[in-house]
Amino acid sequence: MISLRKHILEADDRQRLCSELEASYAAAVSTIGESLVPVSETLTAHHRQQLRLLADELKDSITLDSLHTARTRLEQELATYSEKSCRMLGNQEKEVKKILLCLSQVAAVVASQGQSNSTRLGEFTRNLETISQMSDLPEIRKRLAREIVELRQVAIQVSKGSEEAVEKLREELRTFRSKLDETEVLANTDPLTKVANRRAGEQRIQDLITNKRQFSLLIFDMDRFKSVNDRWGHQAGDSVLLEFAQRLSSSVRGQDTICRWGGDEFLAILPDCGLAKANERASQIRTQFNKEYTFKADGSWIKVTILASVGVAEWKRGETADSIFRRADEQLYLAKARRTA
Numbered sequence: 001m002i003s004l005r006k007h008i009l010e011a012d013d014r015q016r017l018c019s020e021l022e023a024s025y026a027a028a029v030s031t032i033g034e035s036l037v038p039v040s041e042t043l044t045a046h047h048r049q050q051l052r053l054l055a056d057e058l059k060d061s062i063t064l065d066s067l068h069t070a071r072t073r074l075e076q077e078l079a080t081y082s083e084k085s086c087r088m089l090g091n092q093e094k095e096v097k098k099i100l101l102c103l104s105q106v107a108a109v110v111a112s113q114g115q116s117n118s119t120r121l122g123e124f125t126r127n128l129e130t131i132s133q134m135s136d137l138p139e140i141r142k143r144l145a146r147e148i149v150e151l152r153q154v155a156i157q158v159s160k161g162s163e164e165a166v167e168k169l170r171e172e173l174r175t176f177r178s179k180l181d182e183t184e185v186l187a188n189t190d191p192l193t194k195v196a197n198r199r200a201g202e203q204r205i206q207d208l209i210t211n212k213r214q215f216s217l218l219i220f221d222m223d224r225f226k227s228v229n230d231r232w233g234h235q236a237g238d239s240v241l242l243e244f245a246q247r248l249s250s251s252v253r254g255q256d257t258i259c260r261w262g263g264d265e266f267l268a269i270l271p272d273c274g275l276a277k278a279n280e281r282a283s284q285i286r287t288q289f290n291k292e293y294t295f296k297a298d299g300s301w302i303k304v305t306i307l308a309s310v311g312v313a314e315w316k317r318g319e320t321a322d323s324i325f326r327r328a329d330e331q332l333y334l335a336k337a338r339r340t341a
Contacts, residue, residue, distance in 0.1 A: 043081070043084055043085065043088065050073075051077060054070055082198075190259070193241055195266075198261050200257075200259055201257065201261065201267050204257045205269060205325075206321055208269070208271060209320070214272055214273070214274065214314075214315065215269060216270045216277075216312060216315065217269060218312055219310065219311040219312075219331075220289075220308050220310050221309050222240075222308045223339060225240070228240055233297065236296075239295035240304075241260075243295075244264075247289040250288070251289070252285070256270050268285070273314075274314055275312065278312050279312050286310060289306070290306070290307050292305050292306075307339070309332055311332025311334075
């Protein structure tokens, strides 16, 4: 009887564990959807809705087949979102550069005429200010093209040149160039940690592969980081992530790239570095961030020790970015298994 009762209790525990795992998996899928970087309101809303539907389906009933299907759908949704986001950002950059070309043409026309029309120039400047507030880049380009045509006609009619007018247009051009630089930096930077984001990391890896340049990848994953968020809140977790990224950045060379791959996972891209040297550097880097982290929570300063596992892989000629990342990720999994064994 005692043995039977024990088996019943164990079965109940397993059932509760399975239920908890099912709920956690569904919640994780939903959280991933809400965490998508809002590149485009329409695009992000669509993929968030798809992930919400997937999470709702998981809440109803979970089988081995449904888990496999859910994993495949999740990977497809994230891959599609990543591809469309990168393409959209690339198109936006091209459109902004076309805007700069239009402004350059305007400045060239006025400079060559050496004449001024302060009234029309003031109107043109006000129109630029209005256009700069627009979010539709193709429409911005269309409006600027129309302004250029009108300004060329005015330039032919004016009677006397004005260096001040030329300089004013040049200042407008410098402002737009500055905005373009800021846009490019923001598009490639993780807003929390200020290191490169996944998009920039993927581009760096692809550049190295295209140039057939030797490099190694180091994938870092913080062990039990979730417990910090669960116990002290996401603000505490953000503090730990920021300090972790700073320590990691200070531990690499100037030519290396550190990027936040997602969540508490970071990537170090090491050009001109073979596997043996990469493993050696991984051990050295781990000593820098496997230490205490301090943050404020509930009015008190908290100290916690955070450890991280690392996976290392060297690029092989002919190998794709996905392939080397998969190999490094496998090494990370083995490292975490050894740590928790």
